[in-house]
Amino acid sequence: MGAQAVSFGDRLQAKWHRQLARHLDRDLRPLTGSMPVISFTFDDAPQSAFERGGDIVRAEGGSATYFCSLGLLGAQTEVGRMASLQHLQRAIHQGHELGCHTYDHLDGWRTAQETFMHSIEKNALAFKTLLGVEPPLHFAYPKSGARWPLKRAVSRRFVTCRGGAESLNAKVADLHLLKACFLDQRAGWPLDDLRALIDLNRRQCGWLIFATHDVDPKPTAFGCTPQRLKEVVQHAAQSGALLCTMTQACQAMNLIDVTGAGGRN
Numbered sequence: 001m002g003a004q005a006v007s008f009g010d011r012l013q014a015k016w017h018r019q020l021a022r023h024l025d026r027d028l029r030p031l032t033g034s035m036p037v038i039s040f041t042f043d044d045a046p047q048s049a050f051e052r053g054g055d056i057v058r059a060e061g062g063s064a065t066y067f068c069s070l071g072l073l074g075a076q077t078e079v080g081r082m083a084s085l086q087h088l089q090r091a092i093h094q095g096h097e098l099g100c101h102t103y104d105h106l107d108g109w110r111t112a113q114e115t116f117m118h119s120i121e122k123n124a125l126a127f128k129t130l131l132g133v134e135p136p137l138h139f140a141y142p143k144s145g146a147r148w149p150l151k152r153a154v155s156r157r158f159v160t161c162r163g164g165a166e167s168l169n170a171k172v173a174d175l176h177l178l179k180a181c182f183l184d185q186r187a188g189w190p191l192d193d194l195r196a197l198i199d200l201n202r203r204q205c206g207w208l209i210f211a212t213h214d215v216d217p218k219p220t221a222f223g224c225t226p227q228r229l230k231e232v233v234q235h236a237a238q239s240g241a242l243l244c245t246m247t248q249a250c251q252a253m254n255l256i257d258v259t260g261a262g263g264r265n
């Protein structure tokens with residue numbers, strides 16, 4: 001979910017935050033995979049993303065990554081009803097991956113670093129106590145996105161951190177702030193443009209990360225319809241790209257060791 005800048009001052013501050021986060025504390029890595037990679041990611045994540053989104057990705061032989069704020073489990077939010085523990089367990093069983101989105105779904109631009117990092121640790125603990133799994137290897141920034149120097153602290157905790165930027169990762173990627181393209185209604189990408197981006201990713205043998213929230217016939221501004229997701233996933237599969245989780249993508253791009261145990265090459 002995103003915060004909206006409403007004044008000129010807010011817009012200037014937002015631009016400043018984005019520039020600093022984009023250019024400082026980078027971990028630039030060459031993408032050396034032998035085939036294009038596309039990851040479908042769902043933020044927060046609402047029930048509809050688990051009940052519809054994951055199956056749409058699976059229908060084309062892929063696996064998705066859900067960036068979860070476990071403090072939201074079962075709650076009603078602006079992107080619909082959040083998933084239950086059973087949704088998360090089913091997703092793991094089906095081969096999908098769970099990532100971190102802070103426990104409390106915090107906005108890094110408006111939260112003290114100590115509070116933000118505490119929420120990440122709280123989420124990690126909840127993954128262990130509620131699901132019996134290791135803390136996630138991957139992180140996606142809620143709401144406004146990354147802020148420097150918060151980026152420095154968060155990136156020490158994860159193998160990758162994902163932002164937005166509405167673009168693909170090609171040739172070189174900043175693992176501390178990977179680019180993603182939102183399928184949300186608010187982003188307003190025409191389907192043909194999304195297909196063109198997938199084709200560009202194929203030609204550049206890059207890593208394209210799609211993101212959204214709810215997947216519903218009547219989506220919120222932060223979500224998309226099942227039909228739109230299906231068309232994008234199908235074109236992604238037809239492009240010959242590997243449709244995979246964030247960890248699998250890192251392995252395919254030779255960014256982490258094959259165990260995915262958090263150790264980078």
Ligand SMILES: [Zn+2]
Binds near residue numbers: 001043105142143
């Ligand atoms: Zn979110």
